[in-house]
Amino acid sequence: MSEHVSEALFELRGVSQSYIKRVAAFLDTVDFTLHRGDTCAIVGASGSGKSTLLNILGLLERPVAGRVGFAGQDVMTASADALARWRNRQMGFIFQAFNLLPRLSALDNVGLPLLYRHQSRSVARELALQKLDEVGLADRAGHFPADLSGGQRQRVAIARALVGQPSLILADEPTGNLDQACANDILELLLDLNRQQQVTLVMVTHDTGLAARFARRVEVVDGHLRECGEHVAA
Numbered sequence: 001m002s003e004h005v006s007e008a009l010f011e012l013r014g015v016s017q018s019y020i021k022r023v024a025a026f027l028d029t030v031d032f033t034l035h036r037g038d039t040c041a042i043v044g045a046s047g048s049g050k051s052t053l054l055n056i057l058g059l060l061e062r063p064v065a066g067r068v069g070f071a072g073q074d075v076m077t078a079s080a081d082a083l084a085r086w087r088n089r090q091m092g093f094i095f096q097a098f099n100l101l102p103r104l105s106a107l108d109n110v111g112l113p114l115l116y117r118h119q120s121r122s123v124a125r126e127l128a129l130q131k132l133d134e135v136g137l138a139d140r141a142g143h144f145p146a147d148l149s150g151g152q153r154q155r156v157a158i159a160r161a162l163v164g165q166p167s168l169i170l171a172d173e174p175t176g177n178l179d180q181a182c183a184n185d186i187l188e189l190l191l192d193l194n195r196q197q198q199v200t201l202v203m204v205t206h207d208t209g210l211a212a213r214f215a216r217r218v219e220v221v222d223g224h225l226r227e228c229g230e231h232v233a234a
């Protein structure tokens with residue numbers, strides 16, 4: 001890693017990923033640096049490798065080649081335990097399909113990550129209610145996912161991503177199942193978190209209108225990253 005590694009949240013150098021040997025890599029010797037407090041949209045055609053890039057940033061998969069630094073730590077040699085701890089303590093994940101547990105209330109869905117951290121049930125419920133309030137859903141705390149609209153479900157998922165006070169949110173097409181008005185609301189909510197709480201935000205989207213709201217836009221094309229914004233890749 002370079003001497004600047006501690007300043008960057010993520011530093012990817014020469015990262016390649018492929019799932020089948022001898023088939024061209026779909027991420028091909030990619031360099032990417034992301035700083036704390038950034039907002040970055042990842043765009044690109046279907047199958048171009050957007051989710052793969054996000055999974056590498058989320059420490060969910062390791063590339064077949066290259067170096068990955070997270071907060072000054074070497075991801076490639078870190079233990080599975082360390083990766084799990086960094087994910088749990090520092091990252092919040094949001095998915096297109098919301099991924100809420102259907103048998104748990106909104107409140108209990110949001111509190112679940114805290115139970116994994118061995119917090120008491122009462123503390124989990126208290127903090128979960130605060131987060132539901134922040135996303136405008138305190139009055140839906142007892143509702144089950146099936147009784148909520150798509151936009152409301154995604155707000156619950158955002159509250160769940162936030163309950164552990166992550167410094168970073170990774171979102172994979174979080175508005176893909178929502179109509180345009182809901183998509184805009186969700187985006188505003190995420191951008192507010194960045195502005196008010198300096199949460200770093202990385203979001204995969206193929207909505208160019210939404211992507212335009214981010215400080216950085218990175219397009220995955222033919223295995224390479226193309227920076228398309230006023231900021232230039234470090």
Ligand code: ADP
Nearest residue numbers: 019020026044045046047048049050051052053
């Ligand atoms: P995107 O999110 O841009 O649609 P992905 O990152 O999901 O693209 O996928 C990139 C490429 O990797 C695609 O060709 C996809 O078929 C392939 N791929 C993704 N995950 C796997 C996997 N677990 N095993 C094999 N191939 C995969």
Ligand code: MG
Nearest residue numbers: 050051052172
């Ligand atoms: Mg994808």
